[in-house]
Amino acid sequence: MNATTVVRATAAVQFPLHRVHSSGDNYTATATVATTSAIECRNLSYSVRTRQGNFVPILTDCSLSIPSGQFWMLLGPNGCGKSTLLKILGGLLNPSGGYLHVKKPRSFVFQNPDHQVVMPTVEADVAFGLGKFSMANDEITSRVAKALDAVGMHEYLQRPIQTLSGGQKQRVAIAGALAEACKVLLLDELTSFLDEDDQVGVVRAVQSSVASSKGTTALWVTHRLEELEYADGAIYMEDGKVVLQGNASTIKNFVESKQASYIKQINS
Numbered sequence: 129m130n131a132t133t134v135v136r137a138t139a140a141v142q143f144p145l146h147r148v149h150s151s152g153d154n155y156t157a158t159a160t161v162a163t164t165s166a167i168e169c170r171n172l173s174y175s176v177r178t179r180q181g182n183f184v185p186i187l188t189d190c191s192l193s194i195p196s197g198q199f200w201m202l203l204g205p206n207g208c209g210k211s212t213l214l215k216i217l218g219g220l221l222n223p224s225g226g227y228l229h230v231k232k233p234r235s236f237v238f239q240n241p242d243h244q245v246v247m248p249t250v251e252a253d254v255a256f257g258l259g260k261f262s263m264a265n266d267e268i269t270s271r272v273a274k275a276l277d278a279v280g281m282h283e284y285l286q287r288p289i290q291t292l293s294g295g296q297k298q299r300v301a302i303a304g305a306l307a308e309a310c311k312v313l314l315l316d317e318l319t320s321f322l323d324e325d326d327q328v329g330v331v332r333a334v335q336s337s338v339a340s341s342k343g344t345t346a347l348w349v350t351h352r353l354e355e356l357e358y359a360d361g362a363i364y365m366e367d368g369k370v371v372l373q374g375n376a377s378t379i380k381n382f383v384e385s386k387q388a389s390y391i392k393q394i395n396s
């Protein structure tokens with residue numbers, strides 16, 4: 129059964145979740161849970177093994193649920209585990225334990241667009257990922273046009289990649305993921321190398337792409353509280369754990385009050 133089709137048709141459906149065994153990379157489906165979420169984690173953990181053979185926990189007991197068709201943000205202090213969690217959601221790392229469900233296809237957009245935008249022109253780059261599907265040229269042209277339109281880059285179709293700004297390259301990378309009709313878009317601190325105009329442009333491009341899509345869900349890692357105004361919801365992490373998830377204003381208030389009490393503490 130195609131999970132995405134079911135989500136569009138009904139409210140509460142069953143998705144297979146995966147039980148992850150700590151000893152290896154094999155995922156064995158052992159449980160099902162009723163959910164309409166695009167992303168669902170239960171008690172997810174991730175450890176790394178040191179040279180001495182000890183396991184160091186990076187993520188502990190992380191549980192979260194992100195509804196389909198929404199734009200969410202993942203926040204927390206440096207080193208709390210945001211990128212690690214995002215990589216697990218993107219299938220780039222295997223968790224050590226817990227339950228995980230992520231709708232597919234899913235795409236990961238990296239912090240540095242030069243690692244992802246590889247073709248000579250904008251058009252060729254956005255079409256690049258479609259090469260793996262057997263798709264008619266008309267369909268490729270139409271998907272590339274729609275994806276570039278969604279990120280406000282349609283007029284750059286024939287532009288050589290090396291003439292683009294950092295923010296424009298980020299948008300081309302996002303368009304590549306949208307052209308492949310990804311259901312989940314995972315974006316790792318895209319705005320950290322951009323100037324203020326580009327930061328706002330990229331976050332708005334993701335917000336409008338999600339809003340105009342048929343059920344694409346985006347999770348955006350950021351340090352910038354001001355970006356929360358574009359989000360439907362957010363997750364706050366500390367020390368490898370999910371501390372809170374909720375609507376964007378709840379998370380903003382929570383982080384601001386933490387910051388205020390920290391400042392009060394160091395000034396006292």
Ligand SMILES: Nc1ncnc2c1ncn2[C@@H]1O[C@H](COP(=O)(O)OP(=O)(O)OP(=O)(O)O)[C@@H](O)[C@H]1O
Nearest residue numbers: 176184186204205206207208209210211212213351
């Ligand atoms: N392979 C690894 N070996 C050892 N430690 C690791 C490894 N991968 C991640 N870590 C540690 O796990 C913690 C979480 O890292 P991660 O990059 O996920 O944090 P982050 O919240 O994304 O940080 P930042 O906001 O600074 O980018 C850090 O302390 C990091 O040093």
